Amino acid sequence: MEDSTDGHHDTAPSVPRLLDEVDRLGQRFATAEAQRLFLGLDFDGTLAPHVDDPSAAQPTAENQQVVQALSRLERIDIAVISGRALDDVRDRVGVAGVEYAGNHGLELDGVSPLSDPDAIRSKIQTVCNRLETEIDHEGCEIENKEITATVHYRRVDDERTTARIRSIVDTVVEDGGGLRCTRGANIVEIRPAIDWDKGEAVRWFLQRYSEECLPMYIGDDTTDEDVFRAIAPEGIGVHVGTDETAATYRVDGVGEVTTVLQWLADTGMDELVGKGDSSP
Structure with a gap:
């Protein structure tokens, strides 16, 4: 039986805070071979703050707005991959033009990794x-x-x-x-008890695209570690919080997730595809 602890640990010094490394990330975008971005996002603790009542969780208005803005850009594919049921997370985010996966990627539109x-x-x-x-x-x-x-x-x-x-x-x-x-x-x-997790779901999304993508994923939970490992070393993982992580970078909370997403909308996509090419 798979198990992990609930304890929080100090972040390894080798995992820098992304907001201190924005210039370096921009350079990484500018020199990437791919000119398309796959952006995967967790929901609880990433787009939405954790709350005592799970049924009351909602994305912050800022995160909802910036995801909406990103969804209108060309050369970016966005997927929200949550432990919530597929219909639940889709309704809570409510942004058209974004793909959704529920139940840690076990629920995908039109397909299922489950045999029964x-x-x-x-x-x-x-x-x-x-x-x-x-x-x-x-x-x-x-x-x-x-x-x-x-x-x-x-x-x-x-x-x-x-x-x-x-x-x-x-x-x-x-x-x-x-x-x-x-x-x-x-x-x-x-x-x-099958060999499927959020990392496998991200691989499934990436295989669907005919064009090479630079994968980037933002999440806070232990289940998101599967994605960070799956997209390494080429991809960019961003852990929300201070736990030990396999991610490339970390941010301190949901508010800093907004800042990162806004950077993508304002600057990052231009760095990836060239000035002026990321507009609708």
Whole structure:
């Protein structure tokens, strides 16, 4: 069973803050062989601040506006890849001209990496029903996303209780078979035990384009590390936060994500494709 810790660690010194390296990033864009950008974005903690109630999460107005502006540029392909269900993340971002992937890339428009989605839905439902019975803490929420599930415990402030919740989830998932757990910031994700993650979803997007793209991805969670590793060394990974990361750069929070996206809209795409070529 796959597992990762919830602890936060100091960022390795080798991962610079992107806003201190903008000139170097611009030079990297200017010298890249590709003249098209693939921009992948996480949702929670990247476009939208983390909130105690997951159903209340919304992208900041600034991020929504700048993603909209970027979507109108030529020579850029944008995909929002979230742990949320596909329809949920699409509705929350609400920007046309952007592609979406839900459930960590397990939900893609018109295709599925799952050999038997109905069997997975049944397993997820069974696991969620059992967790609802065995976890009785009012600060814990079990979210059934049909082919994955998320156990949220952000509102649980007692470490002994959170440890008990994680232990129960591990046991129930192991008993269910065919599923695996991964951990993020105050959550446990329950997913099919197949070789597919956000990194594989990004590879799937990139393979669809006939033209070579420079891949760039911004995300904050442990599940986004799969993308950072998948696009290395040519691609540009940007980790939101101070955790240890395989990303190329880091930013401090959702507000700095806005700054990076605005730089792309104002300067970065011009550096990549040549002056004047990034306009609609």
